[in-house]
Amino acid sequence: MQPLELLSNTRRRCIVVKRTRYFFEERGYMASYSQDIVIDVDRLNKTEVFGVSIRWGNLTKAIGKVVLQSKIVQGVILAQSHHTTxxxxxxxDESGLLETDIGKMLRRLFPAVIRYAHDDEERLAYLRKTVDPEEHGNGDRHCMAALLGQPSIPLVLQGSTPVLGRWQSVLFFDLDAEGRHTRRVTIHVQGDGRLLVFFGRLKNAFFSLWRKSSRVRDEENFRPHTVQN
Known part of the structure; x- marks a missing residue:
């Protein structure tokens, strides 16, 4: 068995195959930028614990690239997945946690032997006829996704960099990747743009000097004059 430090080095990175549908808008001193990133599921890290097959990847660098493209310095970042599983x-982003601990926790909470109402045979038969011929029962995967994380994560943006703790990373989990090749995540950035911040600071400095000079003039105008005899 490889030691944990070697396992962490052999894991593959989350690969973003392309970026699509970007949108940029400026209003006053605020700017917003949205961009979709498409993730290659086959190139995600994969682990299987007690029958739970999980794929995951680290999206932190991909989010950082979108932020740099947005040219927004400070504000808020929102990352949102488009999929329910x-x-x-x-x-x-630690190998023991991601490759073993999370899978064990999910299988203990959502065993495969119990029946999930989401996997009702009549419902699945209807979906196979009307929506997707390959529709399958995955009620446990929906429950796992609902408990493990959130469909979206907000982050604070300061100095063109997401604010993260020392050990924090934005992790993407796919709990039902069988038969799927791509997944989509939207990154939305909103806040002050680079040029907008510069001109905003310049404007504030100008008005600060203007107010100060106005105050000095007012003091001089209302200064009492001495009457000479």
Whole structure:
């Protein structure tokens, strides 16, 4: 068995195959920028614990690239997944946690032997006829996604960099990747743009000097004059 430090080095990175549908808008001193990133599921890290197959990847660098493209210095970042059996988690990118602990926890909470109402045979038969011929029962995966993380994660943006703790990373989990090749996540950035921040500070400095000079003039105008005899 490889030691944990070697396992962490052999894991593959989350690969973003392309970025699509970006949108940029400026209003006053605020700017907003949205961009979709498409994730190659086959190149995500994969682990299987007690029958739970999980794929995951670290999206922190991909989010950082979107932020740099947005040219927004400070504000708020929102990352949102488009899928009900995927989830986003703000936690440590550590091999023991991701490859073993999370899978064990999920299987203990959602065993495969119980019946999930989401997997009702009549409902699945209807979906196979009307929506997707390959629709399958995955009620346990929906429950796992609901508990493990959130469909979206907000982050504070300061100095063109997401504010994260020392061990924090934005992790993407796919709990039902069988037969799927791509997943989509939208990154939305909103706040002050680079030029907008510069001109905003310049404007504030100008008005500060103007108010100070106005106050000095007012004091001089209302200064009492001495009457000479």
């Amino acid at each position: 995927t989830t986003l988690l703000l936690n440590e």
